[in-house]
Amino acid sequence: MKKIVFTLVAALSMLFGNPACSQSPAQTTTINGYQSTWWKEAVVYQIYPRSFKDSNGDGVGDLNGITEKLDYLKKLGVDVIWISPHYDSPNADNGYDIRDYRKVMSEFGTMADFDRMLAAIKARHMRLIVDLVVNHSSDEHHWFAESRKSRDNPYRDYCFWRDGRPNPADPAHPLPPNNYPSFFSGSAWQWDETTHQFYLHLFAVKQPDLNWDNPKVRQDVFALMKFWLDKGVDGFRMDVIPFISKRPGLPDIPADQLAHPDHFYSGGPHRDQYLQEMNREVLSHYDDMTVGEAAGISLDEDPQLVRATRHELNMIFTFDAVELTREGFYGLRDWKLPELKAIYDNHWKILTKEDWDTVFLSNHDNPRIDSNFGDTSSDENRVRSAKLIETMILTLRGTPFIYEGDELAMTNYPFKTLDDFNDIEVKNAWKERVVTGQMTPEEFLARAARFGRDNSRTPMQWNNSPNAGFTTPEARPWLAVNPNYTTINAEAEEQDQNSVLQYVRDAIALHHRYKALTYGDYQDLDPLHPQVYDYTRTLAEPRQNPERLLVILNWNAKPIAYTLPGGMKAGKLLLANVSGTTEADTGTLRLGAWEARIYSF
Numbered sequence: 001m002k003k004i005v006f007t008l009v010a011a012l013s014m015l016f017g018n019p020a021c022s023q024s025p026a027q028t029t030t031i032n033g034y035q036s037t038w039w040k041e042a043v044v045y046q047i048y049p050r051s052f053k054d055s056n057g058d059g060v061g062d063l064n065g066i067t068e069k070l071d072y073l074k075k076l077g078v079d080v081i082w083i084s085p086h087y088d089s090p091n092a093d094n095g096y097d098i099r100d101y102r103k104v105m106s107e108f109g110t111m112a113d114f115d116r117m118l119a120a121i122k123a124r125h126m127r128l129i130v131d132l133v134v135n136h137s138s139d140e141h142h143w144f145a146e147s148r149k150s151r152d153n154p155y156r157d158y159c160f161w162r163d164g165r166p167n168p169a170d171p172a173h174p175l176p177p178n179n180y181p182s183f184f185s186g187s188a189w190q191w192d193e194t195t196h197q198f199y200l201h202l203f204a205v206k207q208p209d210l211n212w213d214n215p216k217v218r219q220d221v222f223a224l225m226k227f228w229l230d231k232g233v234d235g236f237r238m239d240v241i242p243f244i245s246k247r248p249g250l251p252d253i254p255a256d257q258l259a260h261p262d263h264f265y266s267g268g269p270h271r272d273q274y275l276q277e278m279n280r281e282v283l284s285h286y287d288d289m290t291v292g293e294a295a296g297i298s299l300d301e302d303p304q305l306v307r308a309t310r311h312e313l314n315m316i317f318t319f320d321a322v323e324l325t326r327e328g329f330y331g332l333r334d335w336k337l338p339e340l341k342a343i344y345d346n347h348w349k350i351l352t353k354e355d356w357d358t359v360f361l362s363n364h365d366n367p368r369i370d371s372n373f374g375d376t377s378s379d380e381n382r383v384r385s386a387k388l389i390e391t392m393i394l395t396l397r398g399t400p401f402i403y404e405g406d407e408l409a410m411t412n413y414p415f416k417t418l419d420d421f422n423d424i425e426v427k428n429a430w431k432e433r434v435v436t437g438q439m440t441p442e443e444f445l446a447r448a449a450r451f452g453r454d455n456s457r458t459p460m461q462w463n464n465s466p467n468a469g470f471t472t473p474e475a476r477p478w479l480a481v482n483p484n485y486t487t488i489n490a491e492a493e494e495q496d497q498n499s500v501l502q503y504v505r506d507a508i509a510l511h512h513r514y515k516a517l518t519y520g521d522y523q524d525l526d527p528l529h530p531q532v533y534d535y536t537r538t539l540a541e542p543r544q545n546p547e548r549l550l551v552i553l554n555w556n557a558k559p560i561a562y563t564l565p566g567g568m569k570a571g572k573l574l575l576a577n578v579s580g581t582t583e584a585d586t587g588t589l590r591l592g593a594w595e596a597r598i599y600s601f
């Protein structure tokens with residue numbers, strides 16, 4: 001019976017030219033030279049659980065809150081949900097410091113709540129990936145607690161312990177073993193009185209790095225991965241995964257690389273070997289997806305991380321695009337549109353049919369997408385530019401990632417004082433820069449308000465009731481709600497036919513309707529044009545019904561009459577972010593402020 005059904009499906013798919021008839025790996029087909037898989041076709045939505053929805057009025061988002069909102073996500077059209085860490089944690093870095101990898105953070109609920117959430121996600125035919133944070137743990141994890149006890153503790157080698165260097169000026173206080181800086185200010189080494197040695201923490205003092213050169217560490221990590229996969233999660237987003245292999249002997253970082261240590265930290269000699277081992281022992285046994293946060297990695301140098309034949313990761317996040325707007329410490333960079341195009345053109349050039357990419361311009365570590373890349377100078381421009389950016393994210397080659405609130409065009413928070421912030425990155429940087437007199441408080445606050453990570457962590461704006469429907473009106477949210485919730489919120493956008501929310505739904509539906517947006521070829525039509533980004537996504541197969549899509553983005557508030565290169569004509573209009581647009585079948589387009597259109601030609 002099974003065989004007959006399968007043959008029937010195969011025959012039908014030949015007839016109707018839909019080769020992607022199945023999602024399981026055993027029955028994959030090839031489209032335009034790409035092996036088709038569910039995670040290539042998926043739209044991913046990132047949830048920061050602390051800020052998504054509070055179900056019990058304690059001011060902290062939780063798993064039951066996520067479960068309450070699954071119909072909202074289903075209606076949006078997303079396929080995969082990625083949740084930032086949900087594990088037991090003392091929250092020095094909001095869960096990126098894990099105390100127990102097999103326990104749910106008490107503020108977020110219980111394991112029963114997790115199981116209910118996962119079942120509800122699956123019941124809606126969506127999938128869940130969880131955050132795997134295993135470059136480091138919390139200092140309250142029992143591995144580190146043991147490791148710190150004595151130099152001969154069996155867990156000593158789970159972390160990096162080193163003697164200090166002699167300090168002639170103050171012999172009682174040795175200097176750190178090397179010059180590694182921490183991403184959260186100061187040295188990456190912390191002196192520990194118990195055993196009179198330093199331990200390594202590339203992030204906060206409470207985030208000791210795990211020693212992946214110790215096979216026991218790798219086995220323990222693989223076991224906890226299996227624990228979650230066996231529960232039914234569909235894969236992992238892997239936090240700073242290239243940092244797991246350290247340079248032998250932990251040598252100093254060359255002086256000229258100190259300003260960007262991530263590049264140095266990501267280049268350890270065993271990185272690929274450990275990932276391949278992880279793949280062999282764990283990932284290859286499941287139908288899962290993996291996306292590595294590839295801090296310090298550029299595709300030019302390291303395309304092998306995502307090369308299917310190497311069996312490491314499915315996809316990585318590289319930071320070339322999302323960091324285009326900044327330089328130095330939270331500093332604004334005067335970026336130009338051709339630079340952004342060049343990044344995506346370059347990805348297209350480098351990656352082969354064996355590789356896969358991600359497309360994203362936001363997450364929980366970056367400013368709000370529209371405040372960072374769009375135009376929030378007026379409400380009209382905010383709405384248009386947000387729609388334009390989402391159009392781009394959903395039509396470039398790679399799996400698109402949408403961060404919670406992007407679909408509403410939520411914006412940066414009007415931070416005024418240090419007390420408005422919660423993030424350890426900001427708090428530590430203040431000590432390092434302002435307390436020492438390097439930077440004025442005003443300068444610091446202006447920079448942190450523009451780029452601080454808390455911008456994206458303010459609560460989701462569900463409606464216009466006090467606290468935006470994130471929590472009860474009486475509760476005190478863990479981070480203040482953006483005051484613009486009275487107009488920017490999901491309920492209001494649900495009522496408004498021209499809202500960003502409705503548009504993103506349409507754009508996601510279009511992404512699913514046209515396989516060319518997943519597997520099609522990409523061509524940038526006008527790489528050097530300073531204002532318009534236009535490109536095609538084309539799929540020659542199935543031959544009787546080829547898909548040829550044209551995306552045109554006026555990345556500016558200035559209207560423009562734009563003539564398509566090479567005598568090309570825009571064909572049939574499929575989607576436009578300005579209502580009333582009818583222009584079609586023409587070679588010259590009159591594009592309004594931040595206008596985005598998708599044609600089939």
Ligand code: ISL
Pocket residue numbers: 093096097133183203239240262293295296319364365
């Ligand atoms: O190296 C960087 C950029 O190239 C850093 O921005 C780095 O990628 C980033 O700080 C790492 O972020 C991740 O790990 C941190 C955590 O605070 C972040 O929230 C997480 O996304 C430590 O776990």
Ligand code: CA
Pocket residue numbers: 054055056057058059060061062107
């Ligand atoms: Ca709660």
